[in-house]
């Protein structure tokens with residue numbers, strides 16, 4: 001692939017991508033997956049350092065970015081939480097990023113404030129990847145969600161996709177909906193009225209001509225090809241009693257999934273609380289644990305592309 005085909009160095013929001021960009025990302029991820037399966041080594045980021053800056057809780061996103069960098073032959077430096085960084089001493093994010101730029105070649109940042117990754121990226125000349133900014137965006141999760149639907153169901157066009165749970169605060173949903181503007185899909189938004197998708201997204205959906213319906217009835221997922229289940233985002237509620245009132249709004253369990261009229265693919269960005277029962281886990285259409293593996297592949301592709309690297313020809317790589 002020629003360098004000019006992928007013009008992005010930063011990944012801040014899913015609306016920066018065209019359908020062509022998405023094809024490039026998916027294609028790069030597929031090729032990386034093949035190389036991994038053949039146990040081929042290609043340390044294309046050898047000598048590069050990733051700064052892994054996680055100022056909010058994370059298991060999958062942080063570990064999969066760090067694993068991805070390691071698998072590409074690069075190294076990782078990291079800081080976790082505000083408590084152990086100089087931000088707790090009053091340092092601004094701008095100053096922190098100026099330091100990071102002196103240490104690393106690329107940075108990935110998770111931060112509780114919406115828009116923070118843009119501030120971080122404006123401070124530095126190295127590529128910056130948003131790994132979740134408050135209730136805003138989580139673009140790399142959305143890209144791995146997209147990869148999952150392609151990998152498990154062969155494509156996205158023509159699919160009916162349900163989003164279930166906290167559509168108000170769930171940043172993974174916000175990012176994935178924006179990505180889906182590039183495809184021909186029908187959306188079914190299932191949530192309590194108080195956790196409905198913010199109006200700004202609905203406005204954009206109408207503008208783009210996307211077909212969608214909204215309901216509180218979980219049974220609407222029985223007609224869908226994909227069900228994207230999410231937890232109620234406890235940490236985003238200002239009023240604790242509101243969380244207590246809404247926290248048990250939905251539970252998707254095995255019997256419910258098996259009643260579906262379609263072979264509905266069950267996705268979840270994880271972590272789950274009680275909206276998705278463990279008795280779903282061993283159904284073949286439960287994709288969420290496989291998604292954790294796809295996350296490494298997709299993040300390897302994103303690190304490669306943002307660093308302006310190209311994958312080697314299959315014949316030029318060595319066995320591991």
Ligand code: NCD
Pocket residue numbers: 060061132138141171172230231269270271
């Ligand atoms: C999500 C997040 O952080 O937004 N988790 C993740 O990155 N896989 C979803 C969530 O926390 O509910």
